[in-house]
Amino acid sequence: MFEDPDEDLVGPVAAVVPLVSNTSPVTVSGESSVSSGVSVGQADWRAPPELGGAFSIEGSLSVDARLDTRFRAHATIGAETSGQGFTAPVLEEAFVDYTLGDTIVFRAGRQSLSWGQGRLFNPADLVEDVDESLSIKMFAPVFGNGLTLIGWANAANVANATRPTWREFVYAAQYSGNLGPLGWGLAARVRRGAEAIWAEREASGFLRSVVAGADVYTELLWNSGEWEPLFGLYKELSDPRVRASLEATSRQVGAAVKVSVGSVHPGLRWVQYLADHSGEAVVGVEWEVDNLTKVTWGVPLVYGGTTSAAYREATDDRGGQQRWAIGVNVTLSARF
Amino acid sequence: MRLTVLFLVAILGVGQAWGIEGIDLLKAIDAQVTFGTDFSAQYRITQDRPGEGVSRQTIALFRRDREDKFTIVILDPPVDQGKGYLKVGNNLWFYDPEDRRFVLTSAKDRFQNSNARNSDFTRSSLASDYRIVSTRQEKLGKFDTQVLDLEATGDGVTFPKTRIWVTADNLLRKKEDRSLSGQLLRVTAIPQYQQLGDRWVPVRVVIADQLRGREVEGVFRSETTTLEMSHPSNKPVSDLVFTQGYLEKVSR
Numbered sequence: 001m002f003e004d005p006d007e008d009l010v011g012p013v014a015a016v017v018p019l020v021s022n023t024s025p026v027t028v029s030g031e032s033s034v035s036s037g038v039s040v041g042q043a044d045w046r047a048p049p050e051l052g053g054a055f056s057i058e059g060s061l062s063v064d065a066r067l068d069t070r071f072r073a074h075a076t077i078g079a080e081t082s083g084q085g086f087t088a089p090v091l092e093e094a095f096v097d098y099t100l101g102d103t104i105v106f107r108a109g110r111q112s113l114s115w116g117q118g119r120l121f122n123p124a125d126l127v128e129d130v131d132e133s134l135s136i137k138m139f140a141p142v143f144g145n146g147l148t149l150i151g152w153a154n155a156a157n158v159a160n161a162t163r164p165t166w167r168e169f170v171y172a173a174q175y176s177g178n179l180g181p182l183g184w185g186l187a188a189r190v191r192r193g194a195e196a197i198w199a200e201r202e203a204s205g206f207l208r209s210v211v212a213g214a215d216v217y218t219e220l221l222w223n224s225g226e227w228e229p230l231f232g233l234y235k236e237l238s239d240p241r242v243r244a245s246l247e248a249t250s251r252q253v254g255a256a257v258k259v260s261v262g263s264v265h266p267g268l269r270w271v272q273y274l275a276d277h278s279g280e281a282v283v284g285v286e287w288e289v290d291n292l293t294k295v296t297w298g299v300p301l302v303y304g305g306t307t308s309a310a311y312r313e314a315t316d317d318r319g320g321q322q323r324w325a326i327g328v329n330v331t332l333s334a335r336f
Numbered sequence: 337m338r339l340t341v342l343f344l345v346a347i348l349g350v351g352q353a354w355g356i357e358g359i360d361l362l363k364a365i366d367a368q369v370t371f372g373t374d375f376s377a378q379y380r381i382t383q384d385r386p387g388e389g390v391s392r393q394t395i396a397l398f399r400r401d402r403e404d405k406f407t408i409v410i411l412d413p414p415v416d417q418g419k420g421y422l423k424v425g426n427n428l429w430f431y432d433p434e435d436r437r438f439v440l441t442s443a444k445d446r447f448q449n450s451n452a453r454n455s456d457f458t459r460s461s462l463a464s465d466y467r468i469v470s471t472r473q474e475k476l477g478k479f480d481t482q483v484l485d486l487e488a489t490g491d492g493v494t495f496p497k498t499r500i501w502v503t504a505d506n507l508l509r510k511k512e513d514r515s516l517s518g519q520l521l522r523v524t525a526i527p528q529y530q531q532l533g534d535r536w537v538p539v540r541v542v543i544a545d546q547l548r549g550r551e552v553e554g555v556f557r558s559e560t561t562t563l564e565m566s567h568p569s570n571k572p573v574s575d576l577v578f579t580q581g582y583l584e585k586v587s588r
Contacts, residue, residue: 001542002477002509005527009539029414072585097585102574105585112436119439139581144403146579178425208440210426213491215440234440335415 032059033333037296041325044306054329057081060092072097093131104140111135113150115174115187117206117217120247120254120271123228124204124221126172126189129154133170145177159194167192170200183208183217200224251275263288271310278304280314296329358468361484364506366460368536374573375399377537378411380564383450386550386557393448398577401459405578408457409586410448418587421454422580426492428454429580433587438580451522451545451561455494460508462486462500465493476501479509495521507536520546533570540564 060078075094095109116124135152158164176185193199208217215234232247241260258267265286272279284298394412408421418433466486481501495513511524529536541563549558
């Protein structure tokens with residue numbers, strides 16, 4: 001390679017072609033998956049072990065149109081099996097983007113969004129119900145940082161779905177950036193409230209940084225007078241790839257480790273509720289057989305009384321409580 | 337006693353002089369490829385896994401070295417289209433349009449499972465990350481080079497030790513990255529650069545992984561990743577490009 005290399009190039013560079021023209025004719029894409037599995041487990045220590053099985057098919061179809069660098073329309077519908085049939089197709093996303101002056105991006109419609117820093121727990125996700133609503137979002141760089149403003153109205157939370165009032169809308173804002181090695185952000189969510197529609201006031205702030213190669217973060221959520229802190233640590237190692245998380249809030253602590261060795265990914269996840277000392281530990285292995293096929297083996301174990309928070313959360317595929325289980329699942333999935 | 341003191345002063349003096357000279361050299365190498373303006377280019381990334389075939393990706397890279405920011409948008413293949421990376425200071429986010437969420441990732445991690453690392457796309461920071469422990473002259477093909485053995489001064493870098501071959505114009509031509517124990521991890525070759533304004537950008541970068549590969553017909557062949565640059569530009573880029581909002585905008 002160095003015996004007879006090409007000469008370094010000097011002189012004028014050819015005219016630049018826009019790298020990300022963000023225009024394309026209408027594109028259709030989608031994904032589908034078929035999953036089947038068996039498991040054996042116990043609903044309670046005194047109950048006999050039960051054999052169970054599961055089968056599901058999921059699919060989604062997306063249409064995307066970007067006929068102008070400033071404009072984009074996108075819609076995704078999805079459906080999945082339910083009992084012996086399929087659910088009615090659900091409009092998962094349907095929105096329009098408009099970019100003003102190559103600086104401010106507006107998005108209106110049904111959209112997915114997630115805030116908050118947590119990986120195991122995310123109490124500060126102030127926009128978790130946006131994907132159930134129609135919303136308008138604006139994003140703009142402000143003083144080198146990012147400002148997001150969003151407003152939405154959930155049909156379930158308005159007195160008259162055809163004529164919601166401004167008091168029934170939820171408004172949220174997030175401003176985040178970096179100060180040297182420190183990442184920071186502030187967010188808030190408010191709803192003025194009306195008769196039969198309660199008022200909401202939430203705010204959060206976070207700081208994060210990289211210490212000794214680990215991502216260290218803290219976030220504080222304020223919700224109508226109550227405080228909930230989050231502390232977390234995330235570390236990645238390469239060769240083999242190891243991803244480890246450790247998080248704690250005022251209500252829960254948890255840890256997760258996932259190792260990737262070739263196509264095999266063993267992992268462990270543990271969560272404990274501080275109030276009643278109940279919790280759940282899950283050990284599992286995921287094997288990517290090929291680019292279409294994945295086999296998953298897992299053992300969840302729940303500890304704590306039958307009235308504990310962990311036990312109430314632990315449900316099997318049929319919605320019943322589950323103390324422990326051993327299961328294996330095969331999934332075929334593809335994107336087009 | 338006096339002789340010992342003089343000897344020690346001489347050694348310290350030489351060491352200090354070399355330290356200053358070494359830093360200046362590393363700064364000069366960094367300066368050759370660091371842009372005071374914005375930089376953008378398209379890269380074709382070819383991943384060759386012996387026995388498994390060749391995969392290709394096309395990405396758009398936007399860099400703002402003065403603010404230590406970059407944005408990467410994956411343009412091709414369609415299954416990865418819309419995924420992106422945003423680095424601002426020490427924070428590197430990966431955006432997966434499937435989840436519509438930004439996940440903090442590591443600069444040390446492999447870029448899209450290739451032999452390149454996320455840190456390969458950041459601005460050069462040899463002067464702040466390494467110190468020179470030895471140097472010599474060596475012929476590298478048709479290039480006359482100075483070979484520098486470097487050790488990391490902190491643990492924030494991807495490779496604790498590295499050896500670089502630098503031509504007289506302060507352009508890095510070859511790099512051998514090593515572990516703390518000295519094990520050779522990968523070899524990077526940059527045979528050609530392109531001038532852009534008063535700075536230079538590699539036209540072609542070949543990375544050979546010394547740990548990953550396969551025996552083919554009795555010979556160990558390394559996995560290699562080749563990065564081929566095209567459409568370079570030092571024109572200003574909108575501030576929006578270096579934000580999470582931009583990745584959401586251009587994603588699927």
